[in-house]
Amino acid sequence: MTDAATIRAQLPGTPRDLVHEHQDALIAGLMDYVSQPGVSATGEGFPAATDRALAEVERAGLTPSVLASDGGRPLVVGHRAGPAGSPHVLLYGHYDVQPAGPREQWDSDPFTPVLRDGRIWGRGTGDNKGQHYAHLQALRLFDEYAGQLPCSVTVLLDGEEEIGSPTLATTLRAHRELFDGDLVVWSDRSVHESGEWCVSHGVRGMLRLRLRATGPSRPLHSGNFGNVATNPAWQLVQALACLKDPAGRVLVEGFDDGREPLPDADRAAFAALPLDLPQVLGDIGLSGMDPAFDGLSFYERLADRPTLTINGISTGDVARTIIPDTAEAGIDIRLTPGQDPQAVFERVAAHLRVHAPEVTVVKTGGTPASRTTIDNPYTPQVAAAISRVTGRPPLLIPAYGGTLPDWVFTDVLGLPSIGLPLANADQANHAPNENLRVDYFLDATAICMELLFELGSAAGPLARPTATEA
Ligand SMILES: [Zn+2]
Incomplete structure (x- = not known):
């Protein structure tokens, strides 16, 4: 015994x-x-x-x-x-x-x-x-x-x-x-x-980023200073736009580098999980999944692919005719196994240095998958x-x-x-x-x-x- x-x-x-x-x-x-x-x-x-x-x-x-x-x-x-x-x-x-x-x-x-x-x-x-x-x-x-x-x-x-x-x-x-x-x-x-x-x-792991653009020393009258003062809100949205193409593909070189493929046993286990997709989508007020990931199952999207998500954008005032003094965006990137948070941060920062040099980026958190x-x-x-x-x-x-x-x-x-x-x-x-x-x-x-x-x-x-x- x-x-x-x-x-x-x-x-x-x-x-x-x-x-x-x-x-x-x-x-x-x-x-x-x-x-x-x-x-x-x-x-x-x-x-x-x-x-x-x-x-x-x-x-x-x-x-x-x-x-x-x-x-x-x-x-x-x-x-x-x-x-x-x-x-x-x-x-x-x-x-x-x-x-x-x-x-x-x-x-x-x-x-x-x-x-x-x-x-x-x-x-x-x-x-x-x-x-x-x-x-x-x-x-x-x-x-x-x-x-x-x-x-x-x-x-x-x-x-x-x-x-x-x-x-x-x-x-x-x-x-x-x-x-x-x-x-x-x-x-x-x-x-x-x-x-x-x-x-x-x-x-999944997570990398958190903060992007920031800075303009005049205070918010300005858009009539008195439009075309004179640079607008950090435009700089920020251009910087965000350079990260993905209109179809939703991430444009950062080497973004996926090191990503380890999903083992076959894991893929089979995902396929066996219960899922009522219309109910899940209906619950969040949607009728379809993000077309950028067409061909991938619900669970593959969630666990086998990194994300690049704009969490929020903060700038100016939608009700006033001003040029804002600053513009800021929070981004999180959910990482899959094999992706090193620091390496991904460096690639995103290098991409922004080339395509949006007026915007600063800082890393505010990083956890591997x-x-x-x-x-x-x-x-x-x-x-x-x-x-x-x-x-x-x-x-x-x-x-x-x-x-x-x-x-x-x-x-x-x-x-x-x-x-x-x-x-x-x-x-x-x-x-x-x-x-x-x-x-x-x-x-x-x-x-x-x-x-x-x-x-x-x-x-x-x-x-x-x-x-x-x-
Ligand atoms: Zn808790």
């Missing part, structure tokens, strides 16, 4: 049974945890939020530590070794939360969680306390009933995910020896909009953990169109990184009335237990060589 099987035999029931037996305590514990604010953007609730996360890690039977870099909000870490030769999984979540926003838009106080209509309401319930609390409670149940874990675990709780995890990469590099794992499982975001559980494998191929050896384990609890296989999503700091796991740690979202799709994260459905939270806790069983029972390529074999 494997160690994982021995541990399973020690439990008085299935993980699902155990979780349901403990559900009142699990719900009460999460509500109490959510009542501690920890707003990374403003500092509200810090440093108590870090101490509280640390206490939860300790209560789960892990050896806790606190790591900080460059004055950032600390990363809370907990470790517990599993049986010799078992895989080592790094579980990532974050204990900081978004600001609550206007209190009057909430039906109940954001930091006084309430249980209503089968949901827990409060800031941080879904994003992200409920998700990492499910992992921690799974670990605690193993501690209580078996006194050991089926595999080695390191929990990483980020204290500044909601402000873009500015020091996470530095902290992981500085303590590389603590993160000598086999894979990362991060729990954040939501299950699929259809309500189906899902497993994801990467995100990440990819773990869908046919990696761990996805079947994660999917099996979900099926064991829910009775249904999850959707396998190769990549999201959005951006998360997943590259720190794939590039800095060099590990496969798998997303296991544990919150309902209508969790209203970042918005008023954030909530977590209790049924998802309880299933999530059982799934986290099953995940460790699956990893711990894995044989062959997943098992680590023991010290004597190595």
